[in-house]
Amino acid sequence: MSYQVLARKWRPRSFAEMAGQEHVLRALVNGLDSGRLHHAYLFTGTRGVGKTTLARILAKCLNCEEGISSQPCGQCSACREISEGRFVDLIEVDAASRTKVEDTRDLLDNVQYAPTRGRYKVYLIDEIHMLSGHSFNALLKTLEEPPPHVKFLLATTDPQKIPVTILSRCLQFNLKRLPAVLIAEHLQHVLDQEGLSYEQPALATVAQAADGSMRDALSLLDQAIAFGSGEVREQETRSMLGSIGRDFLFDLLDCLAAEDGEAMLKVVGEMGAQAPDYSEALAELLTLLHTLALAQTIPSSVTEDVPQRERLLALxxxxxxxxxxLFYQIALIGRRDLPLAPDPRIGFEMVLLRMLAFRPQSAAPSAPRVKASPQAQAPEPSRSPEKQAKAPMPAATPPPADAQQPVSAREAPAPVSQPVAQPAAAASADGAAWFDTIDTLALKGPARALAMQCEWVGYSGGKLRLRLDPNHQHLRNPALEQRLAKALGEHYGEDLQLEIEMRAPEGAIPAQLAEERAANRRQAAVETINQDPNVAAMRDTFGAEVINGSIEPID
Ligand SMILES: [Zn+2]
Structure with missing residues (x-):
């Protein structure tokens, strides 16, 4: 008997044989067993997850001579012929090869005729999204008034491309990518049934490489069997897939944990002897780092059947x-940039060396701040560079104080009972000093808002004169002015009278100064960040970007 490929031989013939997709199966089984049938079903999902397989089983359920149910007999001629792909009333179309409107019209012209043998005429249209606009229109007409003896089973990898008018007339089922664990289990089942010997880790390797597709997994398994002359061994499977052994990856991470660069490069040398695919090696390293991160966060996620469990937990x-x-981030970017490296092995080595170089010192504080001083300094490793690059919190240096600025209470705080600033000195105060004075007053809310809008005019003979733009008349009221006068009196150490003249200010008022200072501080912070060697290193190494407007000076 000729060899039949596993994907074909082990194609499920009933819902019970399907691996995974329980959510879809439950809905279909319930519908079939309770007689709630729809005239059009749409199965979506990536390649190899079982869309057409499911559709064929459904066709059997609908046409089994024993009656409509979720468990077709599998023995009657309808069931057998559908399994063998020669049932006259199951019309399978691959839309990828038939997009012309005439073809679809031909196809749909025959819709009106009753089925020849079966209960229903079943149209299975694969890759339905490939139909042309005209073909969709022809299909839509049929879906709008479907003859009772017709069922449409549509499958697609790309439902976004299907017109909404079609989508809304279908019962839609989204098939998921199969988890590697489930694929490995199924492979084991197949090999047990076939009486072939295998090494458990080889199945995990194949399942991982299949990337959620059972069909791919089974054809890879076919190759692995051929490669290993009837046996599935890990070493051979790995070299077939161009993947390196997990042991190497564990060794590399052990060296990183021990900060032993020499040993690490030795491991890379041993790996090199196998001529691995370095991009694949980085992908596997990423997978391992992901598993490690999971193990650290949710230890129970490392179940008994995880390969090399002990080593994983130790690491x-x-x-x-x-x-x-950090290693994950470095490996991710290293993999992206690998094609740019002069040689894949050099690229791979650099990724590992970078992990070593950027490994945070254990003595370093857990969240070092970016240094505010813009002087050049050697890049220091930091614990979470990507975080900092996104939301830097520099301790920005405020703009230098004005040298001519008079001494204000802010710089020389003293008990309020003693005069802290001579009225004479204050009388010649400029806008900046007045602003500083306001800052030291215990003023809040509307009283402070009033002061911030007033320009300093002068202070003499117990009278403190301010100027307010008539546009801000609404800020004035006797109670507020009294509060302001009292606060100023306490500041200058004597009772004073407040006089506010209503005239447009001649110079900058405190509110404007506050805005300017804030803008300057922001600018200084941006410059600090831009000149910071640590930030530059993150930019170069990780492709980090400083997000515009995210820099806020902190005190
Ligand atoms: Zn049957």
Missing amino acids: AERLAPEDVQ
């Missing part, structure tokens, strides 16, 4: 969670 213990995050 999860040795590495700090932030190191794992």
